[in-house]
Amino acid sequence: MSLTRTSLLFALAGVLTIPLLAQQTPAPAASPVQGRAAQPSQSLVEYDDDVQRAAPNGVDFTGEWAPRFHEDEPERVPGPELGDYLGIPINDAARMRAMTWEASIQTLPEWQCRPHSADYIWRGPSPLRIWKEVDPVSREVTAWHAEWLRSVDRSIYMDGRPHPSPNAPHTWAGFSTGKWEGDVLTIKTTHLKEGYVRRNGLPRSDAATLTEHWMLRGDVLTVAAIITDPVYLTEPFIRTTDYELDPHQWVPPYPCQVVEEVDRPRGVVPHSLPGTNNAVTDFANRCGLPVEATRGGAETMYPDFRAKIGAITSKCIAAQR
Amino acid sequence: MRSAVAAFAVGVGVVATMPLAAQRGQRGQQPPLSPRAIAPRDFTGYWVSVVTEDWRWRMVTPAKGDYDSVPLNAEGRRTADTWDPKRDEAAGEQCRSYGAPAVMRVPGRIHVTWETDTTLRIDTEAGTQTRLLRFGSDTGPTGVRPVSDPVDSLTWQGRSVASWELSGRGGGMFSRTPSRPSGALKVVTTNLKAGYLRKNGVPYSPNTVLTEYFNVLGPEDNGDIWLVVTTIVQDPQYLNGRFFTSSHFKKLPDGAAWHPDACRAS
Numbered sequence: 289m290s291l292t293r294t295s296l297l298f299a300l301a302g303v304l305t306i307p308l309l310a311q312q313t314p315a316p317a318a319s320p321v322q323g324r325a326a327q328p329s330q331s332l333v334e335y336d337d338d339v340q341r342a343a344p345n346g347v348d349f350t351g352e353w354a355p356r357f358h359e360d361e362p363e364r365v366p367g368p369e370l371g372d373y374l375g376i377p378i379n380d381a382a383r384m385r386a387m388t389w390e391a392s393i394q395t396l397p398e399w400q401c402r403p404h405s406a407d408y409i410w411r412g413p414s415p416l417r418i419w420k421e422v423d424p425v426s427r428e429v430t431a432w433h434a435e436w437l438r439s440v441d442r443s444i445y446m447d448g449r450p451h452p453s454p455n456a457p458h459t460w461a462g463f464s465t466g467k468w469e470g471d472v473l474t475i476k477t478t479h480l481k482e483g484y485v486r487r488n489g490l491p492r493s494d495a496a497t498l499t500e501h502w503m504l505r506g507d508v509l510t511v512a513a514i515i516t517d518p519v520y521l522t523e524p525f526i527r528t529t530d531y532e533l534d535p536h537q538w539v540p541p542y543p544c545q546v547v548e549e550v551d552r553p554r555g556v557v558p559h560s561l562p563g564t565n566n567a568v569t570d571f572a573n574r575c576g577l578p579v580e581a582t583r584g585g586a587e588t589m590y591p592d593f594r595a596k597i598g599a600i601t602s603k604c605i606a607a608q609r
Numbered sequence: 610m611r612s613a614v615a616a617f618a619v620g621v622g623v624v625a626t627m628p629l630a631a632q633r634g635q636r637g638q639q640p641p642l643s644p645r646a647i648a649p650r651d652f653t654g655y656w657v658s659v660v661t662e663d664w665r666w667r668m669v670t671p672a673k674g675d676y677d678s679v680p681l682n683a684e685g686r687r688t689a690d691t692w693d694p695k696r697d698e699a700a701g702e703q704c705r706s707y708g709a710p711a712v713m714r715v716p717g718r719i720h721v722t723w724e725t726d727t728t729l730r731i732d733t734e735a736g737t738q739t740r741l742l743r744f745g746s747d748t749g750p751t752g753v754r755p756v757s758d759p760v761d762s763l764t765w766q767g768r769s770v771a772s773w774e775l776s777g778r779g780g781g782m783f784s785r786t787p788s789r790p791s792g793a794l795k796v797v798t799t800n801l802k803a804g805y806l807r808k809n810g811v812p813y814s815p816n817t818v819l820t821e822y823f824n825v826l827g828p829e830d831n832g833d834i835w836l837v838v839t840t841i842v843q844d845p846q847y848l849n850g851r852f853f854t855s856s857h858f859k860k861l862p863d864g865a866a867w868h869p870d871a872c873r874a875s
Contacts (some may be wrong), residue, residue: 346793361678371712374664470649470792471776472824477688494752499829502835505774505822510855512826524829528855549755575665576701589735590659591716592866593668593735597802600669 329540346468347504349432352537353416356530364414368488372566373584374577382491382520383583387568390558391491392550401544403439405483406461407515414438417539432466432473437542451459451478458494473502485515487527490584493519507533523586554561575604643726644744645709649657649790649860652729655867657718657834658859663854667716670875671809679811685847692810694875704872706738708765708804710819710842714858718867721836729771729794736872742771767801774822778807791793794823803818806842806852808875 357364363372390420393399404412404503414437421431421443432444442461451463462480466473485492496517503510507530516524572582577599587593660667668733673692681689697703707715717735724730724741731740773790798819806813820841827834835857842852 327869358678358680358853359855374663375668382772410870419656455805469826471774472792472826474826496747501824501826501835501837503822503824503839505795505839508820508822508839508841508853510824510837512837513833514829514835514856516831524831524833525661526659526835528839528857528859530853530855532851540852577665577669581668588664588668591658591668591718592658596718597669599875601872602665602669602672604665605675 304496327604346429346473349418349473349502349504349509350420351418352535352539353509353531354534354537355413355415355420356531356532357413360411363486364411368486369571370488370565371571371582372488373486373490374582374596375524375586375589376485376490377521377523377586377589378490378584379520379522384562384583385491385520387562388490388562390560391488392558395549397546397548398548400549403460404436404567404583405480405492406442406464406477406483407480407492407496408483408487409436409439409515410511410513411527412436412438415534415537415539416531417537433519435538435539444473451476462498465548469501471504472499475500475502485520491520492516495519496521509533575602576600577602577604610870613681627701634781644773645723645726645773645775647693647790649680651793652823652836653723654750654827655718655720655861655864657714657861657866658713658812658856659859660716666807670873671807673809675809676807676811680849680852681811681860682849688812688847689810692805694819697874703874704736704738704765704804705874706734706808707738707872708801708813709740709798710714710768710801710817710840711804711839712740712766713821713838714737714854716872718864719858719869732869734867734869737869738766739768742768742769742794744771762808763796763800763802764803767819768799769796769831771796780804785861791816796821796823809845812847813842813844816846817842817844836860843869 297370312390354538355364357436362368370391371387373383390588403409404414417435420426420429421433423430425453428446429470430445430447432446434442434444440459440461441462444464446466449465451465456479456480456505458481458483460483462477464477466475468474477500480492480494480498482494482498483492483496492515496515496519499514499516501512503512510528511531512526512528514524515521515525569579569582572579577600581588581593582595587596622777629854665671666675666678674690676686676689679685682836694703698706711720712733713733717733717736719734722732724732727744729742731742732738733740750779772795774795776791796819798821799817800814801819802815803815804813807812818841819842823837824837824839825834826837829835836859837857840853841854842848844852
């Protein structure tokens with residue numbers, strides 16, 4: 289009986305201790321997924337019951353995304369008019385380059401198959417496919433990939449790798465790394481080749497950097513793309529663009545073949561000399577807008593600019609284009 | 610002796626369960642946190658719209674008949690073609706293009722404050738409008754059950770029900786991740802008085818359901834903080850499908866430049 293009593297006392301001590309231990313159990317260490325943006329992935333050698341079945345951060349952007357042209361449709365689908373720089377924080381150098389631009393430059397062999405760069409492609413008229421690359425062992429997302437009809441595969445690395453040397457090659461997609469901020473994927477892109485911020489000659493330099501924020505809300509993807517360009521912009525240039533999930537969409541192949549579109553002497557690059565292209569004011573005149581406004585600049589993107597130009601009713605009707 | 614042991618064992622059981630019961634009791638006694646207390650980001654402050662998109666439909670009055678980008682149906686087009694700003698002014702309806710489905714797209718500053726712990730308030734410079742985004746008071750801090758308005762009438766700003774977007778909880782065995790606010794504010798607005806999506810008479814009807822997602826982004830490398838509002842307008846009367854726009858605002862240090870402006874019909 290004495291032995292039984294002793295056993296009961298031990299049992300009592302054990303049972304009373306269990307809840308206390310449960311209270312004192314330290315919070316589980318951050319899961320590998322939580323640290324994925326900061327550290328290279330590590331294999332899970334042992335099964336861990338504390339691995340969570342929902343991502344501590346982030347969402348899954350995988351899918352076929354259809355662009356919705358409910359903003360700037362005339363610019364994004366048929367294309368912008370010459371001399372329309374409204375609401376873009378360009379400097380004089382960008383304006384000068386744009387005003388010497390000729391659309392026929394697109395016929396040059398070097399330009400015919402040129403894809404939109406990572407910053408502009410969001411505004412292009414192309415369907416989008418997003419997929420993820422997963423580490424087969426840890427099952428962490430190590431990269432996101434985005435591909436549009438007229439673009440190259442774009443990788444966004446999530447494994448914490450550094451950006452390459454400034455002397456590394458620049459590409460249309462640039463070099464992108466991502467990290468989660470709640471459910472928002474924030475992406476930094478460097479190493480972009482020279483591109484454009486609008487398809488009417490407004491340039492973007494290869495010194496520019498791009499910050500993106502991808503936001504998934506229901507079946508709608510909103511992407512804020514912010515370009516900082518010390519060469520051609522006086523302020524960061526932000527655009528926000530919406531895509532709708534479309535599981536029936538198919539991004540078809542786009543084999544581009546260079547052909548001789550225009551018979552011109554070797555080395556000739558279509559252009560206008562500064563101050564000679566009078567067509568750059570046609571847009572302002574047709575729409576009844578002040579030429580000063582259509583020349584763009586940071587001032588034109590802020591509401592107070594309306595006080596400067598006064599109450600104006602536009603004469604633009606796109607259907608007449 | 611045997612009965613003494615049994616009584617002792619029962620006592621052990623009772624004592625052992627006390628801490629667990631106490632834990633449950635503590636949880637049950639905690640008052641629910643208010644929507645303001647669990648806000649995942651700070652939405653308050655002064656913000657200025659940065660008009661880098663749709664400039665010619667926002668910064669000036671668009672021409673009659675210029676409906677590009679809007680998925681208007683035939684009835685919507687016919688209605689838009691009857692736009693008469695002088696008639697609107699005469700009828701005292703000069704605020705038609707400042708209703709909730711449009712006002713976030715009108716250039717200007719906005720001021721966001723917590724009116725109460727369960728209501729976010731947005732004041733706009735443009736048209737001097739006030740939006741009240743009410744979190745459901747009887748479904749917990751993230752509930753979406755509509756609150757009751759004292760006057761259930763149609764207004765320019767309608768009735769807006771707010772909720773924090775929640776993360777998923779995962780599935781399958783051992784699923785144990787609790788839902789949590791993930792950063793976005795979702796607002797669904799109904800009870801809207803008929804108005805204009807654009808100043809040139811592009812219509813929306815009282816049947817409109819407006820869904821918005823507010824996201825605060827940044828700070829960026831230069832310190833900028835952005836507010837992005839994704840707007841989805843559903844109007845079976847005048848639209849062929851959902852109408853998507855996303856508008857961006859930059860945070861201002863203060864309200865020094867705040868300058869409310871009355872509604873204008875043109």
